[in-house]
Amino acid sequence: MKVFYVTSECWPFVKTGGLGDVSYALPKALKKEGVDVRVILPKYSTIPTYLKDQLKEIAVFNVQVGWRNQYCGLLEIEFEGIKFYFIDNEYYFKREGEYAYIYGYEDDAERFAFFSEAVIKSMEKIDFYPDVVHINDWHTGMIPLILKSKYSHLERYKNIKTIYTIHNLQYQGVFGKEVLGDLLGLSDDYYNNGDVEYYGGVSFMKSGIVFADKVTTVSKTYVDEIQTPFYGEKLDGLLRANSYKLEGILNGIDYDLNNPTTDPNVFFKYDVNSIDNKVKNKLELQKILGLEINPDIPVIGIVSRLVSQKGFDLISYIMPELVRENVQLVVLGTGEHQYQSMFNYYGSKYSKKVSARITFDSALAQQIYSGSDMFLMPSLFEPCGIGQMMAMRYGTLPIVRETGGLKDTVQPYNQYTGEGNGFSFANYNAHEMLYCIQKGLNLYKDKDIWHKLVRNAMSTDNSWKNSAKKYIEVYQGILN
Structure with a gap:
């Protein structure tokens, strides 16, 4: 099974929260279960120098962002047995300053529209057409729609399935309706029929929920909670309507990294017997x-x-x-x-x-x-x-x-x-x-x-092993 894991952040390259941890640990656990998994993310300026110096450029191509024809570099590194790919465009991802961050800019819609298109085009450059594209949070939510609307007529893309994981429903990537045509080159029909419309704007997250083949979130209780008005962040009705494709799979933690018997930051090593x-x-x-x-x-x-x-x-x-x-x-x-x-x-x-x-x-x-x-x-x-x-x-x-x-x-x-x-x-x-x-x-x-x-x-076993097996079951379920 071939899985392309698409994320906006991944430890140890860049991390702002739990998504960064998951994007490293889950692919690692999937690989141990025999999955051919590759990870792709933006090449931010904040990636540590010792890792940045190991990146190898493997392709250069152009990406359409609406009417814009933008440069895209594709870089690669193998880290702990997994291939990581990086989408490079300094205009979008090189943000300078001591307190440079990776989200929260006025042009986030354009940055991640570019990233979404670049991810799909990169499959051709690395000759990796996955069975499943696994996307995460709002930054990647447009990928299932782009695949269906622009690529499904092509033989190599038409059978690709998508799974969309919601890590936090509160952050939805909502922008003006003009982003559909101006940045994504998509018809306003997707707005007018309600597929991506969200209170007068366009929601990247709503798009992911509507167009992905499967929607998961990161615990069983949260699946139930987000279908209620209190937790649903105004998407509870949509989630209830799509409940047939919702599933909760609990995150884990990396037991190799987080181990009191080997952790270099622990002053005195110990285990359950000491x-x-x-x-x-x-x-x-x-x-x-x-x-x-x-x-x-x-x-x-x-x-x-x-x-x-x-x-x-x-x-x-x-x-x-x-x-x-x-x-x-x-x-x-x-x-x-x-x-x-x-x-x-x-x-x-x-x-x-x-x-x-x-x-x-x-x-x-x-x-x-x-x-x-x-x-x-x-x-x-x-x-x-x-x-x-x-x-x-x-x-x-x-x-x-x-x-x-x-x-x-x-x-x-x-x-x-x-x-x-x-x-x-x-x-x-x-x-x-x-x-x-x-x-x-x-x-x-x-x-x-x-x-x-x-x-x-x-x-208590909070390792990724059990969760990785459940993700594999989900992948197999949408492929059958």
């Missing part, structure tokens, strides 16, 4: 962050974008009460100003109890996963969530709200059976969250129970 070493990581974390060094004080970690979706208004509301508990809070991330300021304030006022690092630091993130006792994710919604799975891998018990992938991966502690790998609360309520935190803090005092839960968490 969890006593975990406390040494906590003491080292307390030391480097300037907190009181005390093995008996539980540490709650947060590694996240500091945005409202992640439940930080709940945390803000109960912070005065939380700092009165015998607990330390360690925060790493950047985001909305109000939350950055709130954590900076508490970090300054309670410097021995609260540490706020308003930055992105991948090494410190791993040290927080390994050195914390609990990991807080009270999200308003969470399509899948990576943090809770990372935490469990490192024996740190997650405290989550029961939504999306958090509900699907965290089994709350049951005091009668001893089962569970974390703690959860149902309602989006600050004091329900605080009660859940306090339950964890009280249980932490009983080391026998606590160590059993840590072992449960570390024994």
Whole structure:
């Protein structure tokens, strides 16, 4: 089976969030199951130099973007046994400056219209006509429509199937209706008949949902949630109408990269049979962050974008009460100003109890996963969530709200059976969250129970192996 995996970001080349992790780990897992999988993404200026220097140019061609005839370079690198291809056009993807980012520009519609056309044309240049094109999020949502409208009459393209994965429904790629003709060279009929129209604009994500052969999202609970008005971001009606082709497949994490026995960022290596070493990581974390060094004080970690979706208004509301508990809070991330300021304030006022690092630091993130006792994710919604799975891998018990992938991966502690790998609360309520935190803090005092839960968490299988097999079943289903 041949799969072309199309993404706007992929670790270690470029990553802004969970999509970058998935785009690396899922193809790697698919390859282990015997799939001929190739990955393609834009060649951004922010790709690390050591990787950029290894790219080989394999083709140069032109791409039509509406009336524009644009240069396109196609580059290749083989990384960990997988071929990665890069679409090169500096006008679209070389954004300069210390804080250059990959999304959020005024010309995003044009940039990803170009990318979508270039991906399809690149198949000819590398002589790789896949059975399945697997596309991800709004940036690639126009590819199924372009394939059907412009290429389906060609023998090599007509049998290609498409699967569209929604990682976060909130980001939909909505632009003015003129993009259809001006950038994509498509008929206004697709707008007038409602296929891509979204409240007077054109939605790349809606196009993906309508024209893909299969639509997946990243947890079973999220599939159900996005078909309701609260979570559906005004696409719930469309998703209900297309429910026959919806499926939820839980993300995983890379167990080779995220392994407390080999992780170079972990101060003291450990596994499920040597969890006593975990406390040494906590003491080292307390030391480097300037907190009181005390093995008996539980540490709650947060590694996240500091945005409202992640439940930080709940945390803000109960912070005065939380700092009165015998607990330390360690925060790493950047985001909305109000939350950055709130954590900076508490970090300054309670410097021995609260540490706020308003930055992105991948090494410190791993040290927080390994050195914390609990990991807080009270999200308003969470399509899948990576943090809770990372935490469990490192024996740190997650405290989550029961939504999306958090509900699907965290089994709350049951005091009668001893089962569970974390703690959860149902309602989006600050004091329900605080009660859940306090339950964890009280249980932490009983080391026998606590160590059993840590072992449960570390024994939970959140690897990509099972998920990769489910994706292969989906691919086979649309090919038959």
